[in-house]
Amino acid sequence: MTHPIQTEVLIVGAGPTGLMLACELARRDVPFRLIDAAPQPWNASRGKGLQPRSLELLDDLGVVDRVLEGGRFHLPLRFHDTDGGHEDRNLYENQEPSPQVPYGSPLMIPQWRIEGILRDRLAEWGGRIEFGTALENLAQDDAGVTTTLSRNGVTETAQTRWLVACDGGRSTARRLLDIAFLGETLETHRMFVGDVRVSGIDRDFWHAWRSKEGFVGLAPLPHTDAFQFQASLTMDMSTEPSLEVFQQILETRSGRSDIRLINASWMSYWRANVRMVDRYRVGRAFIAGDAAHVHTPAGGQGMNTGLQDAYNLGWKLAAVIRGADAALLDSYEEERLPVAASVLGLSSKLLERAVNAKHLVPKRGAETFQLDIHYRDSRLAQELRASPGQICAGDRAPDAPGLRKGDQVCRLFDLFRGTHFTVLAFGDGWESCLADIEARHGRLVKCVTIGESGWLDSEGHAVRGYDIQSDTLLLIRPDGYIGFAINDKAPAAVDAYLRLINP
Template sequence: MTETPRTKPQARNTPTVLIVGAGPTGLTLACELARSGVSFRLIEAAPGPQPGSRGKGVQPRTLEVFDDLGIVDRVIANGRMAMPIRSTALDGRVTLSGTETLGEHPDIPYPASLVTPEWRIEEALRLRLAELGGAVEFGTALSGFEQSDESVSAVVVKGGEAETVTARWLVGCDGGHSIVRKEAGIAFAGETREEVRMIVADVRVDGLDRDSWHMWRHEEGLLGLCPLPSTDVFQYQAGIAPGQDPEPGLANMQEILERRSGRTGIRLHAPEWSSLWRANVRLADRYREGRVFLAGDAAHIHSPAGGQGMNTGIQDAHNLGWKLAAVAKGASPALLDSYEAERRPVAAGVLALSNARLEQALEEKGIPTHRDASTTQLNVSHRGSALARDDRDESARLRAGDRAPDATRLTTVEGERRLFELTRGGRFTLLNFGVPTAVAVPPSGLRTLHVVGRPTGPDDVADTEGHLAGAYGAADRALVLIRPDGHIGLISDAGDASAVSDYLAAIG
């Protein structure tokens, strides 16, 4: 019999935002709110940090988000960029791939994907959250909620005691089985393909080098052993077709390994963590119901092919976080309408990409290794959004809504800097390429970087090598407004300072 939770006599906590789920998405959102000084509670039903490698691919765009949050060095230190993939084909031919990068470009600071176990990502985010004064409330589950025009009243349970928490907003970052989504009555359209399954496990391995990600293509299905940096284990992946044994135990995993690799000298140890993955591809009908929002796997579930799911969730939180913080401080509530308008089309595109790569993996009996702008997520854009305004024509390479590119070799009074160093911190930044008219600044302020021939003040930058003007296609009078999430809000090649003022005023 389930014990009925004991209810505390009154709600003693009224955070601005209640976040449900402390995976990468929820932790990113909490960090965004913490650095903006917005109160929140971050609850997680699990008793402690989740074990297992799970998602292990971090894309270049997500590394830029981590750069902005101040954890990218920590994450990279526990990972490996451009890990080689050693693939053995059905005919025994061996190829090496995965080492290609986007090359050295001043506008792209992280030219390759990073392999690191998901728990390392969560660890880095929890450390950053602690530095910002926040923490995860483990062993605390959402029981239910009601909402009004002004707030959300949620019941959370910890240690058998129920507490009512009243917040301005509730955000469900609680995964594919999201309680928040179900309680909000939001449909989760898509399919579960029971015939497409994969054993995933973290195992120690004898007899195999850790220099590359090893893959074998076999008529039965794919097999992969990927060394996980900063650990002594590999992630084991084996596709399981109908009729095959799906048990993620040592004996079955060893048998599959020997049969598909043709090698008997590789020995697995008992899994430290294991799971049977099923192809579940779904997209929430909407990302918002009143004061309740969805982000990450609660809003979209992907195939792991292409390494997109975790990255998309982190970028959801990066988008939503600054908007919640702005509205909490007095910005127009309409700003929150742009969250779904911008992020749901991105998730739909990512679902299409990951589905295509899943079909390719099933056909080729292996994991697709080709990487391009779509998998790196550097081409994610919010063109056409209500928050994207410019006076450029359709042929322009860079438009409002696009990712704001980086630029190196900028000279400041404090020495050489790259643009991303100057735009960190979750605020608006205006690049002024020579407009003398001052832009009216709202009370919350924004940083204006003046592009000059020789820097004399703290906000002056000299575009020494022309990388900044080149990346932004900027003429002498251009104004470019960069949003807190690293996307371009406005471009005025005409140097219209009033357009910038009107944009910021519209946000409030």
């Protein structure tokens, strides 16, 4: 028996990427279905860190306080010696917040908690998840995508205008779309990973040991009673993961028998897959997250890159569904495919560095924070200033605290938060231009002036952060990137840009 159902977007996969996309659509009132083949949410840490740029996305969703409450910054790493000594390291020493960057280093937090926060936020916007619902087949034409779904042995046919595959590294949707997953599996880099309860060791450090047999680590997952267990494997080790095997590895490599693994809620055998797709779109179907790219865990890039894929695609899908030119969706692949390739190279480099150092993890800088990702070469980046400063169209829009208007005090990210574009004008004399933009584009935009006639930048954080040299108008996209920059006080160019999104 079939049950045809019409909706705008079918999202396949309810992990971090699918949940982020669903939230982006839900808060824009776009009808969608979010399905996942698993019968219930997966309670595993897997990824355990959010990069500063991802924290900014979650700030925009209005859930960053919940995230911060469930995580920890600057957990020190303690390397134990076999003679009982140790060396402590802060991997992100001197990486602190600044006026332009409110989250100065990665936050350690288990993936299951991030997913739970996103599920709660989605429910607050009226969204729901259909667990135990698997994608079996799909076909598409110019009008939409026809999918075959199964649940509890019952098959249905679902009609949707768009489909987004967020169903992980073994993506069914990617296979059905016949998208190649290019790269390699590195058999030389293998690990056991699991979530375990532990006695005999404190939770104030990420503990690690090195021996001739390899590396083993226990990372306390913040605000839980669990640790993430990690152990490198040799080529001749083919044992299946079990609590007994984990215990044996820990004792052999740490030289200690007083640390006891009590139970495990999740255990996995991991191999380093380094793969990515060669395209992000096939007709009316898109691919995002681990379905599009899988990385080594070094540098904590994978889950974060997936969150940002969804954040990039969500507002564009919503705009096209509202009537914008469908060519806007071509910018998704144009912007995100190079990012995936770059991140793949970075995570592989960091893994090789760790292996060469015998898993002595070096201190990390901002290269992993994803704040320097830009879209300067995108069709959506229009830099019309004759002499732009260091911050150009296509760059991430920095934050700036200390803005004042009468008794109000706020930061730029407070003004950006939401689904709108922000017209950000520096200087005075913009009243006529901004009034014309608001009259033409209404709810699509929020106009903000930094100057005597608007928000006072008394501490100069905004002017310095955006490297403003003269009167300037910037258009900030809903995903926090600068789309347009101009010095002239003429609305025609801004109007032409916004008509790409709001015809």
